[in-house]
Amino acid sequence: MTAENRPRRSYATRAAILAAARERFAVDGYERATIRAIARDAAIDPSMVMRYYGSKEKLFAAASELELRLPAADGIPPGExxxxxxxxxxxxxxxxxxxxxxxxxxxxxxxxxxxxxxxxxxxxxxxxxxxxxxxxxxxxxxxxxxxxxxxxxxxxxxxxxxxxxxxxxxxxxxxxxxxxxxxxxxxxx
Amino acid sequence: MTAENRPRRSYATRAAILAAARERFAVDGYERATIRAIARDAAIDPSMVMRYYGSKEKLFAAASELELRLPAADGIPPGExxxxxxxxxxxxxxxxxxxxxxxxxxxxxxxxxxxxxxxxxxxxxxxxxxxxxxxxxxxxxxxxxxxxxxxxxxxxxxxxxxxxxxxxxxxxxxxxxxxxxxxxxxxxx
DNA sequence: CTATGTTGCCAACAGATGTTGACCAACAAC
DNA sequence: GTTGTTGGTCAACATCTGTTGGCAACATAG
Structure with a gap:
């Protein structure tokens, strides 16, 4: 069995898929952003997307994690x-x-x-x-x-x-x- | 040859297609609004949509004629x-x-x-x-x-x-x- | 070394989609 | 009645979609 905390080779691929997905979703919307196009951008096979993220919907869920990171609310003077x-x-x-x-x-x-x-x-x-x-x-x-x-x-x-x-x-x-x-x-x- | 100004029977169909298209486009967006679904709503065959409007894109162009009909600009008192x-x-x-x-x-x-x-x-x-x-x-x-x-x-x-x-x-x-x-x-x- | 799990590609599936062309019924014109 | 036009259906096409399973290459464990 492999050690649990060794960085897997696939992390890079996963990240590439996520980056490509975010861009495609941003440019094309959900329907037009095809898994095949995302895979092409990430330079891997479409089936890998399925293996790592299960389905197109789950891929979108993963790609749309979002932190607005709004600045601290208190301490801003009125007027700013x-x-x-x-x-x-x-x-x-x-x-x-x-x-x-x-x-x-x-x-x-x-x-x-x-x-x-x-x-x-x-x-x-x-x-x-x-x-x-x-x-x-x-x-x-x-x-x-x-x-x-x-x-x-x-x-x-x-x-x-x-x-x-x-x-x-x-x-x-x-x-x-x-x-x-x-x-x-x-x-x- | 047929008289030019007699109302054609197909006008009703054309209108039904347009109405169905507008609704589908509004609810589903461009990609998810399928010609088949629009035709089903209009209770006709999908091929009629093509015959009357040529293509999906032209159908959308026809469905998105829009008149905002803004009220007359002059005469509105400032504040209203x-x-x-x-x-x-x-x-x-x-x-x-x-x-x-x-x-x-x-x-x-x-x-x-x-x-x-x-x-x-x-x-x-x-x-x-x-x-x-x-x-x-x-x-x-x-x-x-x-x-x-x-x-x-x-x-x-x-x-x-x-x-x-x-x-x-x-x-x-x-x-x-x-x-x-x-x-x-x-x-x- | 072998055994096992991981990473990846390939080919194929079933279903849906836009689009086309052949065919049919009704009807007006002659 | 014949003919040409119009309104409409049906079945098929080529293509693209998400998704699946099998198979090769490789790395690691023992």
């Missing part, structure tokens, strides 16, 4: 909450294709939508809860923030609506920060 | 611009599956994305141009409005993020109207 949050989202989006993959897949695949709901509820929810006046309405405020942040992401990275895609990072932050901060903290309209 | 615009979008979205179809398809299909870009540029663009201070920056302002409106639509009708889906129409209007009005008319942040 929006700036911080918008900036962080943009950074994360551009550094990691996982969010794009989840957005693309979430639109056409129930499991993908579920994943996105989880991320928003479990990671954005508590964050906003620490900021807003009445914790009871944190979910709704977080959801409003989500509409604006997912909206930019959709227009900028997925649909590539020219005016949105051409805006600089600074411009987006400047325009959206007041919106996001209002959703998170301001009194009811 | 956001309310009017947000309300109109919500109404349109709920009355007609076409927008949902275009959003779902736009995310996974290049032709769908192109369609959505067209609609935003040609219908929302001029509208915002009539409202904003400097016409030169109308496209960017319209695009900002689009990020917020498509963002709600995405969260509410496609992803069905619970807190967003549970908000009442009035609540959404109240929260989003200031955002949209600011994007369209306010001075640079």
């Amino acid at each position: 909450i929006g700036t911080t949050l918008v900036g962080h989202f943009l950074d994360h989006w551009e550094a990691d294709g996982t969010l794009a993959a989840m957005l693309r897949v979430g639109v056409t695949n129930p499991a993908g939508a579920e994943r996105l709901r989880e991320v928003m509820a479990q990671q954005l929810g508590p964050y906003v809860a620490a900021l807003c006046p009445d914790p009871a309405e944190a979910p709704r405020r977080a959801a409003l923030v989500a509409t604006q942040m997912l909206g930019v992401a959709l227009c900028r990275y997925v649909l590539r609506l020219p005016p949105v895609a051409d805006l600089t990072r600074a411009e987006i932050v400047a325009w959206l920060a007041p919106t996001v901060e209002r959703y998170a903290t301001a009194a009811h309209p | 611009i956001g309310t009017t615009l947000v309300g109109h979008f919500l109404d349109h979205w709920e009355a007609d599956g076409t927008l949902a179809a275009m959003l779902r398809v736009g995310v996974t299909n290049p032709a769908g994305a192109e369609r959505l870009r067209e609609v935003m540029a040609q219908q929302l663009g001029p509208y915002v141009a009539a409202l904003c201070p400097d016409p030169a920056e109308a496209p960017r302002r319209a695009a900002l409005v689009a990020t917020q409106m498509l963002g709600v639509a995405l969260c509410r009708y496609v992803l069905r993020l619970p807190p967003v889906a549970d908000l009442t129409r009035a609540e959404i209007v109240a929260w989003l109207a200031p955002t949209v009005e600011r994007y369209a008319t306010a001075a640079h942040p």
Whole structure:
């Protein structure tokens, strides 16, 4: 029997599959991202994908593990909450294709939508809860923030609506920060 | 030769196909909306779809003709611009599956994305141009409005993020109207 | 050395998909 | 009645999909 903690040769392959899967899911969505294409990108045989991940759905589940790693909520001075949050989202989006993959897949695949709901509820929810006046309405405020942040992401990275895609990072932050901060903290309209 | 203006019997079928296509595209997106399923919904043979629309892509093009029918831009008093615009979008979205179809398809299909870009540029663009201070920056302002409106639509009708889906129409209007009005008319942040 | 588990490729399966062409029924025109 | 057009069905096609099982190469254990 092999020692348990020796690094297996297959780890590299597993990682290559996961990386290729994330990219394909991000670019093509769930249906168009074929196992064969993912395998080709990872330079292995399609059957290996099945062996390591069981099925296409399980592969997607593995590829859509996501940590937003939002900055600490406390200690941000009012007036910089929006700036911080918008900036962080943009950074994360551009550094990691996982969010794009989840957005693309979430639109056409129930499991993908579920994943996105989880991320928003479990990671954005508590964050906003620490900021807003009445914790009871944190979910709704977080959801409003989500509409604006997912909206930019959709227009900028997925649909590539020219005016949105051409805006600089600074411009987006400047325009959206007041919106996001209002959703998170301001009194009811 | 047949008279040119007699209503053809096939008009009903064509319409049925189009209606079924819109619904399927809206619910399933481009790839999962199969011609066979659309034909089944329209209670005809799949080959009829091909005969009338040539190909799946052309069928989608026909199914995604869209008129936003935005209310007249002039005459809206400042302070009600956001309310009017947000309300109109919500109404349109709920009355007609076409927008949902275009959003779902736009995310996974290049032709769908192109369609959505067209609609935003040609219908929302001029509208915002009539409202904003400097016409030169109308496209960017319209695009900002689009990020917020498509963002709600995405969260509410496609992803069905619970807190967003549970908000009442009035609540959404109240929260989003200031955002949209600011994007369209306010001075640079 | 042999025995055993791991890593990988190959070929094939069953099912679904977009698309095509042959064929048939109804009907209008002559 | 014959003829040509229109609306529609049926069966098949080539291709692509996720998935499976078998088999070769290799590494490690004993």
